[in-house]
Amino acid sequence: MEQVQNTSVLPPAFADWFARQGWAPHPHQLALLGAAGDSLLIAPTGGGKTLAGFLPSLVELADGWQGLHTVYVSPLKALTADIGRNLARPVADLGLPIRIEDRTGDTRSAARQRQRTDPPQILLTTPESLALMLSYPEAPRIFGSVRRVILDELHALSESKRGDQLMLGLARLRTLSPGLRATGLSATVEDPAALARFMGGAQVIHADPGPDPDIGMLATSRAAPWSGGGGHYAVPDVLAAVRGATTTIIFINTRAQAELFFQALWAANEDNLPIGLHHGSLSREARARVEAAMAEGRLRAVVATGSLDLGIDWGNVDLVIQVGAPKNVKRLVQRIGRANHRYNAPSVARIVPANRFEVIECVAALEAVRERDLDGDARGPGPLDVLCQHILLTACSGPFDADALYAEVVTAGPYADLSRAEFDDCLNFCATGGYALRAYDRWQRLMERGGLWGLRDPRAVRDLRMNVGTIVEAEMTKVRWKRGGGLLGEVEEAFAATLTPGDTFLTGGQVVRYESLREMSIEVTPNLSKEPKIAVFSGLKLAMSTELSHRVLALIGDPARWEALPQDTRDWLALQAEVSAVPHPGTLVAETFPHMGRWHLAVYGFAGRNALQTLGLLLTRMMETAGLGPLGFLSTDYAMLIWSVDPVTDLAPLLDRAALREGLGEWLADNAVMKRTFKNVAIVSGLIHRNVPGGRRTGKQATFSTDILYDTLRRHDPDHLLLRITATEAGRGLVDFGRIEEMLDRSPRLDHRMLDRVSPLAAPLMLEMGRVRIEGQGRMRLAEAEAEAMMAAAGLRLDGGTVLDLSDLPAPAAPAAKPADRRPRRSRPRTVPLPR
Known part of the structure; x- marks a missing residue:
């Protein structure tokens, strides 16, 4: 950590400006001003990070500068506008001879064109717009004068492919302007050293963290x-x-x-x-x-x-x-x-x-x-589909030498360990599309001439630039008021396809009525009389982090720490401990019990929604093979519930690691998860283009194209680069199989309880299972009555209040007798080592 106390490094005009505001420069702001190389500043929100990042630039620009001096990159377009407003005050007060402009997707075309010939001294942009500008033939002239690069909210960028794209852009900037200094700004960092390595190496400067919130x-x-x-x-x-x-x-x-x-x-x-x-x-x-x-x-x-x-x-x-x-x-x-x-x-x-x-x-x-204990998963190596896009965009700016580009790429933190063979795989894909696609002209995009690689057809530049970026969201359909009204927002294309005239749904905080589809937009009218459908935005359900999962499990498993919980929650856990088992570190707790003529298996894995969703899919496949008649399952961040015709009496064989892995491979082979992941990889790598001249491909068109390509590559080129990327990303993202293995590693013992009815901990899962859309008071009352009976069977009240006092109830005489107000019968735990 470095903190500079001596304010003499601040020029007199700037020291006077601070004094006129009634401020004193913070030590971390002065530390950045005196830093000799790249820096990563970690400071709390409100700690003056932005001014700290720009202070060296403003000082250097005070004497004038021709051309672009500082590039500021943020994750949000709105943040660039906010930064521009905030910078305007010190620039005006100090009378600095500089221009500050933004360059985002919202920047007008005329301003973009002018910036290519007359860039401002300070440019505020996003990773996507920076990548686009670096693809211009004028990039060496535009960026050759850059001396400072500021990377704001770096922790947020580092968690996605946008950060990988940005680091490749930073490596490109270093080539165009040797000696520039990069400054990363962040407030929430669990591993500062790792984020500094992500930047390609940087000195970490810590600000005073300030008071506890x-x-x-x-x-x-x-x-x-x-x-x-x-x-x-x-x-x-x-x-x-x-x-x-x-x-x-x-x-x-x-x-x-x-x-x-x-x-x-x-x-x-x-x-x-x-x-x-x-x-x-x-x-x-x-x-x-x-x-x-x-x-x-x-x-x-x-x-x-x-x-x-x-x-x-x-x-x-x-x-x-x-x-x-x-x-x-x-x-x-x-x-x-x-x-x-x-x-x-x-x-x-x-x-x-x-x-x-x-x-x-x-x-x-x-x-x-x-405790200031932040969570965060370790970043893997830089994704190769992002590198493929970067290679194609580099070719848009002009011919390049493969050796020189490889040497440049490995200076980017995420790609520091990239092998030459991996780089050549990406280059070959960009040039030919790979073995199975090399016969098609549309994927013959690069060729080597005189030792330099360039675009085979210069007309490809337009399509490549139109598809810059790594954000692959669900395809959206615009929602407009009928008869030429204004734009309300967007809903997912898949949701729009379910609507028929007269349907109502919620968007923009208003209930609207679907009238028609016109010019690729949904037309709606106001409606306040019907219960709405809900515009469902997929892919946005957040899974609990691994570290937070561990904390939750440790809290539940230690009754001495329950004092931190509300009384009704403590009573709930105490009842669970009485009639079954409370999950705790080192042991995987599971329960099998009957309800409403069906058997249920609850596994308290605390591994996150995606991992437990995958586990449910794998276990139901194995239960089907075993003839147990699985009927369905659900998953939360905490547990997974399967209901079936016959009970699971021995869970250990189903959790065999080799069997789970084999089942995962079989399931993924033809599953929509792989095709969805392949579609995203194909878009980022440039195999297909969402944006085309004159319009944008619909989601169905893109999916149809990628589905055919996926099946073709699996059949004729199973070792294709994009299939390898897809397999890696599916296992790490949507499927999250690694967290299943982590769950088995941290829980080497299995405690499988055979109960005669719903346990207190399983009761909320049963309510999730029964959650359906209900219209009308009669159906709602019936559903509530059924839920109350089920919760009472677990010894709980539906209203979320106090736990029922069941001390006067008789013990169960036999498994066949199951009054609704009785607790689950105690049973001897089955505790066995989990298979390795």
Whole structure:
């Protein structure tokens, strides 16, 4: 750690400016000003990171500069605009002779063209726009004068392929302008040394972390329910907290849940408090209106997803409320930092768990925040599909030498260990498409001339530039008001395909009625009389991190730590310990029990939603082979539940690691997961193009094309580069098989209980299983009655209140007798070592 106390390094004009503001430069700001090489600054939200990053640039630019001096890269277009506004003040006050401009997807065409010939001194951009500019033939002239590169919110970029693309761009910038200095800025970093290596090597500078945040659970008039993910039970309490604050950001984990919670808030908002909604599927104009209202202090609250996670400075925000478990400690810290965006002022945040399991997760997350223990999975090597795109874009700027490009690429942190054979595989793919595709002209894109590689057909430049980027989202369909009205937002193409005229759905916080599909947009009219369908945004369900999973399991497994939990949650766990077993580190707890004429298997794996979803698929396949008649399954972050005709009496053989791996390979071979992953890889690598001149391919067209390519490559070129990338990504992402293996490693013993009815811990899973869309009071009352009977059988109350006192109930006489108000029968545990 380096901190410089001597303010003499600050030029007099700048020292005077600080004094006029009533400020003193922070030690970490001076440390960056005096840093000799690349730096990674880790400072709390509100700690002046942005000014620290730009201070060396402003000092160097004070005497004038011709051409581009500083490139600032952020994950969000909105953040570049915010930074531009914030920089305008010191530049104007100091009378600096510099221009500051942004270059994002929102920049007007005329400004983009001018920047290619007359770039500003400071350019604010995003990874995608930087990659696009580096593909211009003018790139050496534009970037040859660069002396500083600032990488904001680097922790957020490093967690996705956007970060890999950015590091390749940084390596390119170093080639075009040797000697430039890069500065990474971040507030939430679990492993600073690893993030510094991600930058390609950097000196780490730590700022004073500031005071601990004021965080805790929001006091609610009702206990959290046993199941569900909306948190609607707490709407009155959230509104009360909003009334007591100046401005509140209410974070929700998914877009669909944000829409629902926003609607629930409005229904209860008797005081007509001005409340906004902000998420990535709203129109750009709608988001801009909310951001402007926030900046001007005209909103009392905004319901938002991760679209407001990062460092935009909302000065009036003094409270953050997280509805639903955060799933990730770093994400929670980042969101907490949105409140009291001032150095040495504690952020105020409250958490609202959506259900009883989430109560435990929230307590574990709060403990981690207080201990400053951040989570995060280790980054693997740089993905090769991103490298393929980079090679093609490099060719767009002009011919290149393969040896020189390889030497440049391995200076990028994520690709430091890239072998020459892997690079050549990528180059061969870019040149020919690979063995099975080399006969098709459309994939013959590069050729070697005179020792240099270049585009075979210069006309390919347009298509390649139109498809820059690594973000592969679900295909979206625009939603507009009927008869030429404005844009409301977007819904997923797959959801739009389910709509028929007259259907209602929720978008932009409003219930609308689907009228027609016109010019590739959904036309709607206002509707307030029907219960809506919900626009479901897939791929956004957040899985609990590995470290947080371990914390939750450790908390549940140690009764001495239950004092941190609410009384009703403690009673729930105590009843589970009495009638079955409480999950704890080192042991995998599972239960088999009957209910409603079916057998159920609950496995408390605490391995995250994706891993337990995969485990459910694999176990049901093996149960089918064994003749047990599996009927279905569900998974949460905490557990997996399978229901079947016959019981699983011996779980150990089903958890055999070799059998699971073999089953995974067989399942993935023809599964939609692999085809979906291949589609994403094909788009990023440049095998197919989503954007084409005159329009954009629909999701169905892209899927149809990639499905044919996937089947062709599997049949004729099974070792194709893209198939290898697909297998790696499917196992690490959607399937998350590695976390299944991690679960088996940390739980070497199996405790499989045979019960005669639902256990307390399994009861919430049973409610999730029975959760269906209900229309009408009659069906709702029947469903509630059935749920109450099932919960009573587990010794619980449906209302999420106190645990029933079952001390006077007789012990079960025989397994055949199953009154609804009896507890699960105790049974001898079956404890065996798990197979290795």
